[in-house]
Amino acid sequence: MEQEFIERMKEKLLSEREIVAHALEDQNAEFKKIIEGGEKGDEADIASDVVDGMLLQSRGKQDLNRLQMINNALDRIKQGKYGVCLMCKKEIPQARLELIPYAFLCLDCKSRDERRNR
Secondary structure, three states, rough: OOOOHHHHHHHHHHHHHHHHHHHHHHHHHHHHHHHOOOOOOOOHHHHHHHHHHHHHHHHHHHHHHHHHHHHHHHHHHHHHHOEEEOOOOOOOHHHHHHHHHHOOOHHHHHHHHHOOOO
């Protein structure tokens, strides 16, 4: 894989990591507001706060997972293993990495993995 492409992906990953980190900070602030708001208001307000909290928690888990995948991809760049499928060891197509720069499986292995986890 070309070093120029890897450097471009590294910049993209660093940018995405910053975006995700800011999103997590914002979610944390929103979650604090919900918690500090306590159980004020009528039952509808309380139920709304509970639902909002659950949505924030779910979104937070997704963002934490994405942050971990980004950090793992940055580690693979440092190790010289970026762009190589962790299962079959074949090169991941650049088009896939352009779309998902933290991808760690080629499309065939990802499809097999998804079928296996259904």
